[in-house]
Amino acid sequence: MRTLRIRTFTLLSLFLILSIPWLFFVTTHFMVTKSLSLGERQPHDPSLQKHLTETIQLIEMGADNWTNPDWQNKLNLQLRKAKLDAAIYNASDQEIYRSSSERNRALSKKEQFSVIEDGQLLGRAVIYLPNLNAVPMVGAFVGLLLSFFIVAMGMRRFILIPLYRMNLAARRIADGDLEVELPSSRITEIAGVRDGFDVMVRGLQKSHQKQVKLEEERRFVIAAVAHDLRTPLFALRGYLDGIEQGIAQTPDKLAKYVTVCKEKSAQLDRLVEDLFTFTKMEYLEAKLNLKPIDLKLVLQKAMDSLKPLVEQKQIVTSVRYSADDLTVIGDSHLLERAVSNLLDNAIRHTPLHGKIVVHCDKEDHKIALTILDSGPGFTSEELQHVFEPLYRGEASRNRSTGGAGLGLTISQRIIRQHGGELTASNHPDGGALLVGWIPNR
Structure with a gap:
């Protein structure tokens, strides 16, 4: 969904507020004046032009009867018919005649002319034309109201409603409802806040x-x-x-x-x-107590600590090192614990007079430890769960062969803490095969 930045939305709103009233004003002005010229003073309505001409002629031709009531009544009829107002002044600029509704046309346009006969000024007449700007101004005001309505509806739809729904969603999230549906918005900033809330909700779901x-x-x-x-x-x-x-x-x-x-x-x-x-x-x-450690010494300590168990089951052990320098950076106590757990697992699952082969090899930038026993190996189900906490192959949890089910789990996590990995598999010739490696840093 394409979004709109809030500053762009604001500029579009201002454009509508300015353009719609102007468009209404120009349209109504053209409808009234039949012209797009906003400075035009004379009406282009043929009927109004005809009435104006007739009124001017009546005033000019009736100069001798300006004070005659019958003539004034005739002028009143003409003005009401033409929807005009007028005022007549004598040569001394004294008011002789004024139509009754002229007071309501103070803001109307005026058409003034003087009546001269035989070179002598007889008087002056003022005709008040209909206010041609009244209708366009009303149209502009209606356009302004319409533009405000359009902008308000846009703000309500794209800003206010999404923010209100976002507020409700935030409250539901605070109450523990992590399945709440977050509202969408066409405004970029609000959509960004929505995406932030969505990331937060997914994080809370994972955390939960x-x-x-x-x-x-x-x-x-x-x-x-x-x-x-x-x-x-x-x-x-x-x-x-x-x-x-x-x-x-x-x-x-x-x-x-x-x-x-x-x-x-x-x-x-x-x-x-x-x-x-x-x-x-x-x-x-x-925290790991990191320092240089010789894995040969770690392996030897682990073998010595388990020597009684090896002798008790009369197991033959074989240890081979591929290099003299097998130094790594690690925690000696934890690494010795990890190796002891691996050897203990091999001893417990190796039958009497069995064999355990241990290889410690240096490869590229890591040192690998391989332990192979002559036991029955892992079943397919055990291979899927062998590193899970408290998992043991014996369904009865018999302690004659098993421990707490944490030895291999602890070993794997210790090796992973040192940046390595521990895997379990079965050797093609039989027996369980445990392979772990640690970076040689």
Whole structure:
């Protein structure tokens, strides 16, 4: 839709206000005078011209009877017939005759002439013609009213009504109605305000949808955390009650109870740590402690921390570096956490006597980390949700193989915070394949 700037609308309004009265004035003037000459004093109406000539002749020929009542009555009849007024003065400029309605023609045009006979001035006559400008002035006034009406209707349609509707829409938006239909306008400035409101409404809609999504995720997190905390706590309390009540009477049974309690407490510690890290990454704006980091050292620390699990499952690990210098700029604590989560995921899904292969390669302007395990790999459904918070492939949420379902989510978000990316897939020869990369800055 084409729009009109408000200054252009104002200029067009002024043009209408000036041109329409002038057009009406010229039209009515032509209709009255039959001439477009605005300075014309003599009427061009043949009938009026004929009556004027007859009146002048009557006055000139009746100079001897100017004071005669019968003659004056005759002149009155002629003037009423011609719709004229007249006044007659003698040679001394004294008024001899004046028509009765002359007082109402003070603004009329005058036709003056002197009556001379045998070289002697007999008197002077004044004939008051109809005011030829009265009708054109009325026409100009009507045109002025019409122009004001047209401009007012234009302002109402293009400015006032859109602004009023914009005001109502703004109030509805303030009340939370984000589906309100914003009015359109042919005025550029108002259309710009409308577009601004539209952008604002779309932003509010996105913000509202994001808030709803976060609220749903928050509720889901709370429910999942309550479920995940209850299971190890329940088991831990049961074994502690057994120790307290003397159920574990032999040293071997007592050692078994203590071992289970340590495992459950370790699960709780890991769960709380995952939840804290996820909350910090997702809801808090934590600043990265950036400094040069050797990824070989980060990877070695992560491998050392998980060495007991590797030995317990008798997993064979293979680590290969493609370059000596694998330095990146990042947060050492977060990057170590991300790598540990990736390795922990691989260890948990690798069967006994399995194998894990880790490659750390330097490519162009980035360093890539590849982790391949000999486990069953991901299902097609798991590949679609593997990085979603609290998602785990086990429908029963059994903790024998899974954690809180936050490890891969945390790893991906840490790597993305460092300007990289983490993806998951299946190796053609079998097993899960996790590939992450970080810019080498």
